[in-house]
Amino acid sequence: MPMSRSIRTAISRFSAALAILLALLAAGLSLAGCSRGSSELDGTYRIGVRLEGGTGRVSIASPAKLVTSNGQLTLEVVWSSDSYDLMVVDGQEYSPASTKGGSVFDIPVDSVDATVEVQARTTRMSTPHLIDYTIALDSSSLEQGAPDQDAPSADNDATDSADAGEDSSPYRDIDLGCDLAHTGAVELAYATRFTVDEFEGGYRLICLANKDRFLIVPQGASAPQGLDKDIAVITAPLERAYHAASNSVCLIDQLGVIDAIAATSVNPQTCSIESLVGAVESGSCAYVGSYSSPDYERLAQLGCTVALENTMIDHRPDTRKKLQDLGLIVLTDLSSNEPTALGRLEWIRLYGMLFGREAQADEFFSSACESVERASQGKGTDKTVAFFYINEDGAAVVRRSGDYVSQMISMAGGQTAFSDLGDSEDSSSVTMEMESFYAQVRDADFIIYNATVDNSVSTMSDFLAKNQLLANTKAAREGNVWRCTSNMYQQMTKTPQIVSDLRAMLEGADSSLTYLEKLS
Incomplete structure (x- = not known):
């Protein structure tokens, strides 16, 4: 009996549906193949x-x-x-x-x-x-x-x-303008604001991120003929340096070459490095006043050849010019612009080259890296930390998440309360009005007051007097308000110990540590 039209239509529809179902099953099996077990x-x-x-x-x-x-x-x-x-x-x-x-x-x-x-x-x-x-x-x-x-x-x-030794830093320029053969580059582990290249005869070229270049001439040698005029010549080891960078005193002290500093603008009354204070008191190192207006005549009398400055000198071009007119080579320490804490610390290797203490610098830096890694071994926590101070206008000054202090907090297993404030080439800190600041700090587990900048806070009462909103923060209510010691910024070489202190704080330490003091 011939099939009716309605039956043929039903069979046709069933066949089409079956084909679609089989196609879907095949697709499902194909997709499952992408996520199948190992x-x-x-x-x-x-x-x-x-x-x-x-x-x-x-x-x-x-x-x-x-x-x-x-x-x-x-x-x-x-x-x-x-x-x-x-x-x-x-x-x-x-x-x-x-x-x-x-x-x-x-x-x-x-x-x-x-x-x-x-x-x-x-x-x-x-x-x-x-x-x-x-x-x-x-x-x-x-x-x-x-x-x-x-x-x-x-x-x-x-x-x-960069990691293979062929540094891609945009400021690196190894063209000396003369015939010295390039023999290699010094590999840096963390620092990004300077490079070092090696040339035949023991010469070394330092390029800084501010485009300054310096040729380090080994003792007994002379500057090569035809050297580009923009390259300053420094004979190593330095013996009569003028030092005006407070953040790097600890690096020079670590290398044991404070006696090579003939003059300083680091105030001995506020300096925490005992060897420098002792040198000034004994007269072996002259205090020549502020970096912005040092005693130029005294510098000339002392025979200083190199001025070691920090980035503050960029705001005083007149001072730089006067130093250069006296015949001093101005080298700006850019370690404060490094994006990592260990990058800042690696500048000790540059100072090691300048002062003839390269082996000691390398050994110290390697040991410090290992110490930081040991201090960072503990698992991360969900604890948030707010690091700040209140300026004279009543606004809060906080550190960006990429700042070296924020990074040390992260190394210790914590999280910065200001994680939304990313990196910036212009400044590592941000000034915030109190209301917007409070919205981010109120639930932070810990507060560390930046006593390096504002040393007026030594008790909980001092802290709460800064602004009435601070009393409502979680850290204040739970007694987790700390302050860093006033000399922490001058203790770059103590980075491993600072990370250890931060870790101890996060784990519930209830007493003052080496670089952190609990407010009561």
Whole structure:
């Protein structure tokens, strides 16, 4: 019996629906294949990876190669630097498979969406040390086939050359204008505001981010003929320096070369570095008044050859010119512009080159990095910290999230209460009206009053008298208001100890520490 038209129509519709259903099932299976468990994978894949931790100057290639076999997953980690000679994963040590074009390691991972805590050892400083990192895999990016090794990762472009010793700093200019052969570059781990290049004969070129250049001439040698006129010549080691940068006194003290400072504008009455105070009191170092108007005649009498200034000199071009007219070379310490706390500290290596204490500087810096890493080993907390002071106008002055104080808070496991205030080349601090400031600080777990700038606060009563809104903050109500000691800014070399103090505060210390004092 022939089928009726209605039956044929029903069958046709059923067939179409079945085809759609099968197509959907096939699509579902295809999608499921992208998120299937590692036990179902076999072969070579490429997967997006993200690196966290460290300084941000080094990166890993993304996408990375992921090899699976018998349910075991192995991730190939390709660093943008060839200075890594060891990785540690779950206590197991791994050696690099290659160090050409970046250190390459094969490490195990649990799954395609794993977050792996690792350590990588860098050899870029005098003493190798481990740095903590986190590698996060992005399972949504998983694709069959190895990554294209010829295609550089976008994450690496900005860091490859710097980490490999071919510094990409825009201010670096190694053209001396003469025939000295360039032999290499000094690798810096954290500092970004100076570079150092080496030339035959032991000459070194320092380039600063303010575009100043200095040729360090070894003892017994002379400046090469034909040297560009914009390059100032400094003969090392320095012996008759004029020092006007209070933030770097501790670096010179750490190197044991205070006796090479013939004159200073660092006020001995407010200086916390005993060796400098003693030198002024004994007469071996002359206090010549403020950096803005030093005793020029005295500087000339003392035979000072180099003026070590901080960035405040940029606001006094007349002072700079008078110093230069006297024959002094002006070198501006830009460490305060470094984006990281360890970047500031690495300026000790520059001073080591100037004063002939390079080995001591490298050894100290390497040890300090290890100490900071040990102090930062504890797991992060959800505790927020507000660091500020109240200025004469009654406004709050806070530090940006990228500032070195904020970074030390992060190293200690805390979070800055002003995380929305990002980096700025213009200033590391922000002035806020009290109402908007209070909205951000009221729920902070801890308050640290910046007594380095405003030393008028030594008790809780002093603190609360600054503004009535402060009494309503969570930190004030719970008794978690601290102040930093007045000399903290002059103690750059104590960065590891400051981080340890911050960690102790976050963990509930109930008494004064070395660089933090609890208000009562």
